[in-house]
Amino acid sequence: MAAPLPYRLLSLDDWRALPEDSAGRTELMEGVLMMSPRPRLRHADASVSVILQLAPQLPTELKVVAEVEVDIDVxxxxxxxxxxxxxxxxxxxxxxxxxxxxxxxxIEIVSPGSRRTDHVVKRSEYEEAGIPFYWIIDLDHEPVLTALALTDSGYTATIATHDYLCDKPFPARIDLSALIA
Structure with a gap:
């Protein structure tokens, strides 16, 4: 980063004032700046494959985008x-x-070092924030998609290993084998 970071918890204004950082990925967790390396090629390829598969299946009022900030707790x-x-x-x-x-x-694609964050921390945060659907895609060995749907009692999970078919939040099919091709 170009500017020194404060030695305290960051506010939302502090976060917004930080310069862009192209060296890695940054998120803010309870006021603490979290940095991780940029995704590897396999991760990037899987992201593009999900976009290419998902985009044509979306209703016209929806779109799929990459790496957009979500204010989980302001x-x-x-x-x-x-x-x-x-x-x-x-x-x-x-x-x-x-x-x-x-x-x-x-949608999170698990990277080396993000397994616990994606499966435990973000799952809890997204659930508490009321995000209705959360998919975790794990590329280790064979791709596995854990599809989480928010219910009155929290997220319920469906696990898929070859093809994932769903009706909600919209009808879609994801060919998981294409994510590692």
Missing amino acids: HYPPTVRVPDLLVCRRDIGDRRSLDPADVVLA
């Missing part, structure tokens, strides 16, 4: 996450960040 100390991919309304406009209510589906 209260101090704030949490801002950047899902690998998300589906939101097409008319959302050009904003730096989205509210959880704007997100129809958040």
Whole structure:
């Protein structure tokens, strides 16, 4: 980063004032700046494959986008996450960040070092924020998609290993083998 970071928890204003950083990926977790390396080629290829498969299946009012900030909790100390991919309304406009209510589906592709964050921490955060659907795609060995749907009692999971077919939040089919081709 070009500017020195403060030695305290960051506010949402502090977060917004940080310069862009191309060296890695940054998120804010309860006021703490979290940095991770840029995704590897396999991760990037899988992201593109999901976009290419998902985009033509979306209803016209929805779109799939990559690496957009979501203000999970704006209260101090704030949490801002950047899902690998998300589906939101097409008319959302050009904003730096989205509210959880704007997100129809958040998608994380597990990277080395993000397994616990994606499966435990983000799952809990997205659930508490009310994000209705969350997919976790794990590329280890054979690809596995854990599809989480928000119910009154929390997320319920469906696990797929070859093809994933769903009706909600929209009818779709994801060929998981294509993610590692």
